[in-house]
Amino acid sequence: VKAYIAERLALTILSAIGVSILVFCSIRLIPGDVVDVLVSRGGYQGVKSKEDLRVRLGLNRPLAEQYVVWVGRLLRGDLGRSLRTGHPVGNDLKQRLPVTLELGFLAIAVAVALGVPIGVISAVTQDSVIDYALRSLTVLLLSIPGYWIATLVILYLALWFSWSPPARYAPLTAAPVRNLEQVLPPAAILGATAAAPLMRYTRTAMLEVLRQDYVRTARAKGLPGRTVLVRHVMRNGMIPIITVIGLMLSLILGGSVIFESIFGLPGMGTYLMNAVSGRDYPQVQAVVLVYSVWVLLLNFMIDLCYGVIDPRIRH
């Protein structure tokens, strides 16, 4: 088991290094840089002062040197300072990461609470009216973009009930009720749209396992239907579903950009959007790195889960 964990961990670290190089280079390859953004008003600045600014920000140094400096700071826990605001990026992330994680976890909870049971029900009632109805619902949710539903929800709440989520964000720890008023609507919509693919994966996985010989044997032994479903079908069908849930969390983090903007949540998504358009390299690098490490850790944990669920993998 230890060797398995060590191997997975080593792969995760190697991937993190690869990601850091990719993140660092990709943002610098796109045209335009932070200097143009900083001196954009009326284009007052001449070429000389732009060059001075590049020197001051260290952007004139070779790319490799900039990378080494960045990684050096990173290893000391310093994510750098924003090129535009001079504000420490680490402090920004401390405020913003919990918002996005809260939205992501709530959305996943909604997605799992809806997607897995619906998928199981759909599988066990295959080709019945219930199955068709649930599959139609899934197709509907898959077809409609989440941001469109979010826009409709926020507008119709205002039109019908003269209500919209509170405009000033409140952290969960400071004002839980107001926080949930703000975060629950986007989490529910994001979760409902994410539940659709989860439901389809669950249904397919369940159907595959339901046809296995050992399920027929369990039934032939006279085990109750619920026991067969939970102990034999669901446990064996969980591996692809867990993979999908893991992937979904990373997709939800990415998809949170629009939802944070619509619902006025000060999370990582809106931060990243502003950072990219402002070419604020330290901000972009930090956010993408956090996302990447998050995805890598998730994959690592999923790998470990496989081992727990299916002992054959450990061996």
Added chain:
Amino acid sequence: VKRGGRLVWPVGATDILDPYRDAGTGLFPIQAIYNGLVRMRIFKDQGVIIQPDLAAKWERPDPLTFVFHLNPGIKWQDVPPTNGRPFQAEDVRLAYERMATDQPEFTLRPFLTTVSSIQTPDDRTVVFKFSSPYGPFLNMAADSWHVILPRELFDGDRAKNEAVGTGAFILERWERGVGLFLRSNKQYFKPGRPYLDGIDFLSLTDPAALQAKFLSRELDIWSTTFQLQPQIQARVPDAVFHEVPFSPYNIEINTRKPPFNDVRVRQAVQLAVDRDLIARVGFAGHAQPGQPFGSVLKDYQLPESELPKRDLRKAKQLLEAAGYGNGFTVENSIPSHWNTDTGPEQIRASLAEVGITLKHKPMEWAAWKRNVYSAGEMDVTTTWSFVYANPDQQLWIKFHSKGGNNNSHFSDARFDKMLEDARAELDPDRAKKLYQDAARYLLEQCPNAWTVESNSLFVAQARVKNYVADVGANANFLHYKSVDEIWLDR
């Protein structure tokens, strides 16, 4: 007048608060925190008005001297780092020196280079000495950028992240990504002001969210669109709308690059543009004919009879004379998030009628800013022109051969001389004539083709009293200066 209440006003995402370093949307809330020497308002029916602010009186005793007499008893806000210390003439001198620095990022220097020295003979008098006369100095001192910051914020990036001024409101809390929350300054030097307890400047950007929050009466003032006006009227019948001119919408032309290095081709573009189509279809009728000076500088505008009229026959003749009788194809570089239905499409359609094929080339925002807006690497770009309440800034930046944003690469010694003469003219009537002559010359040379000037729409809840949107408010942010006059009837 009733006292109390908090005004809720969305301002978009704010990154920095330093007006000397292009604060972007940060410029909106800081107008409530800082004061200028004088304050400008631009009302539709009255034009530019210069009001006292930190200075009670001003005079120009000779062409090279401008004297401001400061109001007595002004104090910096009673919060760190100024801690309520008295405001003095020396603060003005230091602030203007800071504005004029040649350090990177600072953007105000080019129009302060004629200031040779700033003297402070006593605590309440500031004397600006000029190396050569600069006519529009007062307009510039009254805008949203030339506000006075305390020396305590000049160290490093402090002014980017903090704002402590002499203004009606004190920055209580800046929650990044959420908004800036201000409370009233009890020691404000204008008696009885402000009326509000505080202001919430929210960092909201999503149009649907803004609409929902206005309809549910959470927002007090909002910059909306004409398309939404009927729905807002139906749902919030007592809402008060303010329609004001915004900014001229131009075709900025690269005058260095063939075929536009031939003035006849540029003139043909100007004659081919269908301004009526752009105003009617692109801006739903909420626009007027464009020209080098926008409505912000109404006094300097040319009469409509002097503006170019659409003349396809003449446009074709000019193209033929220039050797482009069979037309040509050019690219219109525009930011990808701009709606091509409001302007670019109507321009494309009207130019097609004289054989000019305009292909829209969408670009990512920062790339457009760098390559097109700053460097002028383009054929043309259709865009709103920045508006200044200073005729010198309005024409110099874009069209003087040394202009910082001359992305048309327009270089014309005669025009440069016209501007240099105009900025040195202190007699208002003669200065007006010189600027109008310069505008006429631009209409002949066509480094831009002026199409229309579109309008902006602001809406306020009925409870908001004494709010007036300034002409060009979406570009000059002057209406944010009025928060010390606004009160809420709750």
